[in-house]
Amino acid sequence: MQLGSSQPRSSSSSSANQMRREMTMQCWTRTTSSSRWDPLMRMSSRSAAQWIAQKKDQSRASSSRPCLTATARAAPRGRTTRMMLVATWGSAAMMSLAAAAWAAQKGRGMKTTRTKMMRVACRMTLTSSWRLRSTTSCWRRPGSSRWLTLLLRRAPWPPTSEVVGVLEDFTNRRAANRSRSEYIDQFKSDLGVYYGYNGYMLDQLTVLFPPGEVLELCEACETPRPITLRVNSLKARRRELAAALIARGVNLDPIGPWSKVGLVVYDSKVPIGATPEYMAGHYMLQGASSFMPVMALAPQSGETVVDVAAAPGGKTSYIAALMKNSGTIFANELNPARLKSISANLSRLGVTNTVLCNYDGRQLPSVVGRNSVDRVLLDAPCSGTGVVSKDPSVKTSKNAADIWRCAHLQKQLLLAAIDMVNANSGSGGYIVYSTCSMLVEENENVINYVLRKRHVKVVPSGLEFGRAGLQRFREFRFHPSLQHARRFYPHAHNLDGFFVCKLKKMSNATSAPGGSAAAAAAAASKKQQQAQQQHAHERGMDGSDSEDESSSSSGRSASRSWSSAAQAAARVRRTRQRVMRASRMMTLAAAVVMERMSQSLMLIQTTMMHQQKW
Structure with missing residues (x-):
């Protein structure tokens, strides 16, 4: 499949499930002795599978331990297959012993604990077999891929197609005594155990995608994306x-x-990052998803462009190639250690129109100048939920606090990027915002925020594919123009999860679009209220009802303003008191530590003096 092409999602079919049920059989095992494994090594693969199948009748007492589902008729021959069966059999036995120890220690039911742990062992073994299928000769024979596919589809882990099928057609296929929330909880629990996601990530994914697509996304994130490289048009074709x-x-x-x-690389006999062409700067190893922001920015020759977060230099060099080394590019990076990689890549690729700088992106408007550049590219730092295949720690290390912290920084960076762009530029005035995150809080929500704070609008990005941005999500409601933004997913486009949005600056004013009008309306209402009060005072309406009403309303407003001011002053006072208390405690702690250190030094000196005397 070509990168970027849409991949249709397979729908669960009851007829297909029935056919798989008829073609498969469950094998039940009961063993804790290694001597029971030896016969498997002395027989063919098909005989081994049939031998395991015969254990079903011998293990009725422990029928809660499904460990392997196999199609014995289609089993490929070979020693490697027998090794896989032995590994599965051995994993089942070892997990049985581990379950017994765990149940004895925790006081839990042996039956439930053993079943869960053996299912995990079974799935791990089968998944390892599937990933080895391309390097093992026995899997290349006719029928072997179908056999192992049936193994994986009928294994009890991850969530079976029955659960996904029920969730997709809940009205017709649900059980009478189970609610949808119970199915969802089971689905998320299975995904968390097998794929290793925490509860927060699973909540986000299950709301963002339907159940079948969540399963496809999790499976796609387990495999790395294809190696891609970008040809440097400054030096090669x-x-x-x-x-x-x-x-x-x-x-x-x-x-x-x-x-x-x-170019996408399938395999190579030489290191793709050490060829003479790479050393000469003819290409750059770069993810396909990182092409999108630069393509959406579409820089023109002779313009002034700012790359707010430039490391390691792939997007910056792509911008320089599109500009044909003309104009000026400001490549900024906050981390000084990463400036070396940017400089090395730009030098190798022959880029000569770039100025490197090391600033906080929020300070760039005061450095480069407000309303002074034509285009800005902001590939903002994010949670990285779209690149789980590169960093699996994202599955468990992210929570709501981390996401909102990233979103706050992204809003500040995007406002600074907008302030640098000149709305009156003849060919520019554009800002491209991108993240490698799939979460709405870091994408549409950030764009919706700056639409209220600056005179900008969302314009078509010019990208030929990708899903449209979201206009509503949970309690969020976004501007309709966000449909011009583009989303990319691993399971749908074979790219890293990515978000790209292109903005056009309409005015160089820094206030919100309705800010000046609101200020003018407030000033007019204030003048009208002052005129009414002065007119009432001139007429001498001291005992009239109107004066009472106006005085009471003004008193209420004054009391509200006074109470709000008093509350704000009280909050400031309490904050100062906390700061002073904390500083006093830190000073006291430092004094205690210094005193203890001085006592220790005196004791050491005294001991040394006594030793010298003796």
């Missing part, structure tokens, strides 16, 4: 570079019709 790499033993293809400079 794609056709010539592809011919040179193919001659060196690299198997590659064009990345797709949407890119003229991308």
Whole structure:
């Protein structure tokens, strides 16, 4: 499948499930002795599978331990297959012993604990077999892939197609005594155990996608994305570079019709990052999803462009190639240690129109100047929920506090990026915001915030594919123009999870679009109220009802303003008191520590003096 092409989602079918049920059989095992494994090594694979199947009649007492589902008739032959069966059998036995120890220690039911742990062992073994299928000769024979596919589909882990099928057609397929929330909880629990996601991530994914798509996404994130490279048009052409790499033993293809400079690498006999062409700067190893922000920015020759977060230099060099080394590019990076990689890559690729700088992105308007550049690219720091295949720690390390902290920083960076752009630029005035996150809090919610704070609008990005941005999510309601934003997913486009949105600055004013009108309306109402009070005072309406009403309303407003001011002053006073108390405690603690250190030093000196005397 070409990168970026939409991948249709397979629908669960009752007829397919029935056929798989008829073609498969459950094998039940009961053993704790290694001597029971030896017969498997002395027989063929098909005989081994049949031998395991015969254990079903011998293990009725422990029928709660399903460990393997196999199609014995289609089992491929070979020693490797027998090793896989032995590994599964051994995992079941060892997990049985571990379950017994765990149940004895925790005081839990042996039956439930043993079943859960053996299912995990079974699934791990089968998944390892599936991932080895391309490097093992026995899996290349006819029928072997179908056999192992049936193993994986009928294994009790991860969530079976029955659960997904019930959730997708809940009205017709649900059990009478189970609610949808129970199915959802079971679905999330199974996903969390097998794929290792925490509760927060599963809540986000199950709300963002339907159940079947969540399962496809989790499975797609378990495998890395294809290796892609971008041809440096400043030094080479794609056709010539592809011919040179193919001659060196690299198997590659064009990345797709949407890119003229991308190549996808399937396999290589040489290190793809150490070829003479790479050293000469003819190409850059770069993820396909990182092409999108630069393509949406579409910089023109002679413009002034700012890359707010430039490391390691892939997007910056792509911008320079599109500008043909003309104009000026400000490549900013907050981390000084990463400036070396940017400088090395730009030098290798032959980029000569770039100025490196090391500032906080929120300070760039005061450094570069407000309303002074034509275009800005902000690939904002984010939670990285779209690149789980590169960083699996994202599954468990992210929570709501981390996401909102990232969103707050992204809002500040985007406001600073907008302030740098000149709305009156003849060819520019554009800002591209992108993240490698799939969460709405870091994407549509950030864009919706800046639409209220600055005179900008969302415009079409020019990208040929990708899903449209969301206009509503949970309690959020976003501007309709966010449909021009683009979302990319691993399971749908074979790319890292990515979000791209292009903004056009309409005015250089820094206030919100309705800010000046609201201020004018407030000033007019204030003047009208003052005029009414002065008119009432001139007429001398001291005992009239109107004066009483106006005085009472003014008194109420004054009391409200006074109470709010008093509350604010009280909050400030309490904050100061806390700060002073904390500073006093820190001073006291420091004094105690210094006193203890001085006592220790005196004791050490005294001891040394006594030792010298003796």
